[in-house]
Amino acid sequence: MARKRLSVVVTRRLPEAVEKRMADLFDVELNETDEPMSRDALASAMKRADVLVPTLSDTIDQALLAQAGERLRLIANYGAGVDHIDVGTARQRGILVSNTPGVSADDTADMAMAMIVSLSRRLPEGVRLMAAGTWEGWSPSAMLGRRIAGLRLGILGMGRIGQAVARRANAFGMEVHYHNRRRLHDDIEAELTAKYWESLDQMVSRVDVLSINAPHTPSTFHLMNARRLKLMKSDAVIINTSRGEVIDENALTRMLRAGEIAGAGLDVYEKGSEGNPRLRELENVVLLPHMGSATVEGRIEMGEKVIINIKTFDDGHRPPDQVVPGML
Incomplete structure (x- = not known):
């Protein structure tokens, strides 16, 4: 039978x-x-x-x-x-x-890298300018972004996705830093040319781009809270392709509006698909509908x-x- x-x-x-x-x-x-x-x-x-x-x-x-x-x-x-x-x-x-x-490690890392490039080179603003038909022609001082090579990338969470982001960042010539619950083996650090920071506070205060790749657990809830966000440089950008709850979204929104953080690329939100509506009003953000692994x-x-x-x-x-x- x-x-x-x-x-x-x-x-x-x-x-x-x-x-x-x-x-x-x-x-x-x-x-x-x-x-x-x-x-x-x-x-x-x-x-x-x-x-x-x-x-x-x-x-x-x-x-x-x-x-x-x-x-x-x-x-x-x-x-x-x-x-x-x-x-x-x-x-x-x-x-x-x-x-x-x-x-989904490689797919999500691709999306994180895409948002890093988009924000650093102001692609969303350029797209909106062309869509609105308000571009007045080329100018030496118009739409200036930042060169990707040489930027310091901080990776919060160095698991499979974080390491995949680091490999892509290396190819772009970025300087890789990371904070993780456990330090990686020396061989992996050498392969990724990544510098470990035991103190998350010290790392976030020094990087130009912060990529969040940590899971949502009780210990990572609002890990990037208002106090820690304020440690970031005013010309830094933050990327989140992991879980929205890792960032205090209201604090991030306030700082983006005030110009205290230069930009944000978000594929996830603290309340599921209900991203803070004030984020949609900002030009210095890339907002995606959880497409990282899609x-x-x-x-x-x-x-x-x-x-x-x-x-x-x-x-x-x-x-x-x-x-x-x-x-x-």
Whole structure:
């Protein structure tokens, strides 16, 4: 007798190739509308599924986990970040959690570098000038930006993405500095030609560009608070492609408006998709709709990792990308 297939509920639309492969392997329930599930819909899914495949748009907290059915044994997150999942409570209830690390490092680093170039060379202002039809012709002193080569880049969070940003910065001739929870091995520092700063305060006060690549955890919430933002040079720019909660967005907005920070490139926001509306009024910002990992290749690779995690679990083994509270 054939073994009963796992019941898998996917909360958002995934690439067609990924959904087809899942359907071949499991009893899959897809979200045809691609609208985020309500809490009631999530609770219902967690009662009837063996495996839930959520995304960062789904908040799987303690209250929701308390409503999970006896069948639910794996939350196979589609994405690397798991700050939207109460991993500790899931573990207490015997529910494993997995993620998709390492897939989007290069894609996100590309986006961080694109924003560094955009802000340093004032591309958003140039685009708006041309779109408005108000350009009056070339001038030796018009639209002067900063040369990328020689700028000091500070990287906050030197994991896979931070290191990918450092490699790109090296190619542009930038001087790489970093602050991390743990110092990198000497060989990696040498490869990246990166200088370690134990003091984040000292690093941010010296760099021309600050790239945020740290996950959202209790220890990184508002790590770039008003006090620390004020340490930055007035001609410095800040880039965030990680999690919005790492920056005090209201403080950043005030300082951008006052000219105390030269610019900001944000792909993430403190309140999800609800970026501070005052940011949209500013010319010295690049605001993106969480596009850092948005490549066809990356999304398919993420789906493949989800499938491997589920299949490995179904075969009675620990998912290769299992997340445990001690890792956070």
